[in-house]
Amino acid sequence: xxxxxxxxxxxxxxxxxxxxxxxxxxxxxxxxxxxxxxxxxxxxxxxxxxxxxxxxxxxxxxxxxxxxxxxxxxxxxxxxxxxxxxxxxxxxxxxxxxxxxxxxxxxxxxxxxxxxxxxxxxxxxxxxxxxxxxxxxxxxxxxxxxxxxxxxxxxxxxxxxxxxxxxxxxxxxxxxxxxxxxxxxxxxxxxxxxxxxxxxxxxxxxxxxxxxxxxxxxxxxxxxxxxxxxxxxxxxxxxxxxxxxxxxxxxxxxxxxxxxxxxxxxxxxxxxxxxxxxxxxxxxxxxxxxxxxxxxxxxxxxxxxxxxxxxxxxxxxxxxxxxxxxxxxxxxxxxxxxxxxxxxxxxxxxxxxxxxxxxxxxxxxxxxxxxxxxxxxxxxxxxxxxxxxxxxxxxxxxxxxxxxxxxxxxxxxxxxxxxxxxxxxxxxxxxxxxxxxxxxxxxxxxxxxxxxxxxxxxxxxxxxxxxxxxxxxxxxxxxxxxxxxxxxxxxxxxxxxxxxxxxxxxxxxxxxxxxxxxxxxxxxxxxxxxxxxxxxxxxxxxxxxxxxxxxxxxxxxxxxxxxxxxxxxxxxxxxxxxxxxxxxxxxxxxxxx
Numbered sequence: 035x036x037x038x039x040x041x042x043x044x045x046x047x048x049x050x051x052x053x054x055x056x057x058x059x060x061x062x063x064x065x066x067x068x069x070x071x072x073x074x075x076x077x078x079x080x081x082x083x084x085x086x087x088x089x090x091x092x093x094x095x096x097x098x099x100x101x102x103x104x105x106x107x108x109x110x111x112x113x114x115x116x117x118x119x120x121x122x123x124x125x126x127x128x129x130x131x132x133x134x135x136x137x138x139x140x141x142x143x144x145x146x147x148x149x150x151x152x153x154x155x156x157x158x159x160x161x162x163x164x165x166x167x168x169x170x171x172x173x174x175x176x177x178x179x180x181x182x183x184x185x186x187x188x189x190x191x192x193x194x195x196x197x198x199x200x201x202x203x204x205x206x207x208x209x210x211x212x213x214x215x216x217x218x219x220x221x222x223x224x225x226x227x228x229x230x231x232x233x234x235x236x237x238x239x240x241x242x243x244x245x246x247x248x249x250x251x252x253x254x255x256x257x258x259x260x261x262x263x264x265x266x267x268x269x270x271x272x273x274x275x276x277x278x279x280x281x282x283x284x285x286x287x288x289x290x291x292x293x294x295x296x297x298x299x300x301x302x303x304x305x306x307x308x309x310x311x312x313x314x315x316x317x318x319x320x321x322x323x324x325x326x327x328x329x330x331x332x333x334x335x336x337x338x339x340x341x342x343x344x345x346x347x348x349x350x351x352x353x354x355x356x357x358x359x360x361x362x363x364x365x366x367x368x369x370x371x372x373x374x375x376x377x378x379x380x381x382x383x384x385x386x387x388x389x390x391x392x393x394x395x396x397x398x399x400x401x402x403x404x405x406x407x408x409x410x411x412x413x414x415x416x417x418x419x420x421x422x423x424x425x426x427x428x429x430x431x432x433x434x435x436x437x438x439x440x441x442x443x444x445x446x447x448x449x450x451x452x453x454x455x456x457x458x459x460x461x462x463x464x465x466x467x468x469x470x471x472x473x474x475x476x477x478x479x480x481x482x483x484x485x486x487x488x489x490x491x492x493x494x495x496x497x498x499x500x501x502x503x504x505x506x507x508x509x510x511x512x513x514x515x516x517x518x519x520x521x522x523x524x525x526x527x528x529x530x531x532x533x534x535x536x537x538x539x540x541x542x543x544x545x546x547x548x549x550x551x552x553x554x555x556x557x558x559x560x561x562x563x564x565x566x567x568x569x570x571x572x573x574x575x576x577x578x579x580x581x582x583x584x585x586x587x588x589x590x591x592x593x594x595x596x597x598x599x600x601x602x603x604x605x606x607x608x609x610x611x612x613x614x615x616x617x618x619x620x621x622x623x624x625x626x627x
Contacts, residue, residue, distance in 0.1 A: 324353030385420035
């Protein structure tokens with residue numbers, strides 16, 4: 035039978051795909067197929083012989099006599115032909131497939147439910163599907179090694195083959211068996227997962243599906259979300275695609291969450307910062323206000339693109355986040371991106387930095403952040419209650435109403451002496467405010483630590499229409515850049531956001547242009563300017579970009595000869611009109627009066 039042209043019923047296609055994922059083209063017996071299909075697809079045991087018979091008729095199954103028992107048969111799936119490729123292709127999701135799935139989930143909850151429940155379900159579905167894939171791979175290997183099916187099954191469940199310790203009862207399909215017990219099953223699963231996997235404790239600790247579904251409408255939303263995520267398997271989705279989908283959810287809800295005070299740094303701003311600071315393999319990257327870990331993930335991706343995925347694994351990633359719920363998002367984001375070698379801790383960075391070495395701060399090659407702008411409550415008295423305050427705030431203490439220069443000083447103190455480079459996004463007011471902030475700014479400028487100041491466009495950030503600025507600092511500048519600061523006016527480098535009304539964004543050309551000027555330290559009239567520390571001193575150490583660069587309006591070229599001829603023509607017309615009026619007045623007898 036030509037099985038490439040066979041018409042295969044959809045219900046048989048589905049069983050074929052399940053059996054192929056389990057056995058591939060390895061031989062199996064009726065008992066093994068029956069045990070698997072009754073568990074994985076809830077088929078009845080008496081239906082399995084019918085399924086195998088239909089697969090044989092479709093030319094997708096080979097049947098041979100069991101030499102050890104003539105009454106039994108040995109089966110093996112045929113893995114060639116376009117029909118097989120089509121069946122298996124259905125288990126592989128593209129970027130648009132995953133984003134389409136999450137778009138449906140986002141539309142389902144809209145603004146009624148915290149979007150973090152979508153992310154938790156996505157995470158749980160991913161690790162469940164991946165556990166099943168790891169189990170199938172380990173089972174096949176065990177069979178090849180000569181183990182009996184029963185021993186192979188036991189071996190494949192060993193924690194040595196799995197990223198996470200996940201009891202079978204908490205696999206996705208088992209959790210959703212009883213719809214009436216969904217909240218209880220999910221809550222119990224998250225609790226056991228957190229107990230058995232300490233790395234997941236921060237992610238799962240505060241998620242309560244029982245409380246969430248105390249509202250009847252939320253209970254129905256949960257049921258629909260579970261069914262939606264059950265439509266497709268996520269084990270074959272690459273970490274890049276799944277990670278981007280996770281970021282898509284954060285970005286999708288960012289405008290709404292911004293109104294509640296939640297800050298999301300646009301991916302394009304992060305790309306610009308990382309491109310300029312250029313982390314390399316075997317370097318360390320630290321974000322003291324890491325949020326959902328976008329800066330750390332983009333640093334990893336930057337190294338992977340530039341030096342290869344294996345080199346990215348040699349990057350050391352560190353982050354600290356004050357908000358426990360945001361910390362959970364960060365850790366989940368890392369797992370979804372399949373970045374396991376990272377260290378993210380919870381705590382108040384300005385008072386209690388978590389990364390220490392010896393008797394002081396741990397030092398890093400790259401320090402990068404978008405901390406809360408104009409954060410209140412970190413004056414001298416407050417900061418002196420914290421750790422290492424003398425080491426961290428040697429240039430002075432900020433006023434209570436704005437911690438911008440406290441963040442800058444902490445980041446400088448956390449950078450290595452020779453390789454250390456710092457990139458921070460702050461409010462434009464930090465460049466010009468006087469008083470205590472002005473005094474700190476003056477000392478940092480005089481110590482020649484500021485390398486570049488970039489004015490960003492307006493409306494890039496979801497929580498404010500203000501433009502924001504990027505300040506790049508270095509512990510040790512190149513000789514040719516000493517005593518100089520590069521200013522870049524990138525306020526016109528944007529395009530209108532395609533999805534968010536009244537929002538702008540940086541495109542690839544904008545990012546490339548800004549980072550190119552930074553790396554080459556070039557001046558271009560109206561866009562960039564190199565300013566000496568002496569010149570900055572004359573401006574009272576004010577670093578406002580508009581002081582040094584003005585976006586020039588293009589002047590319209592004037593054709594003097596053409597303009598003169600037109601003016602002459604107008605004068606001639608006015609002379610003619612005057613003569614006509616004078617003649618008319620004389621006719622009326624008014625000319626001599």
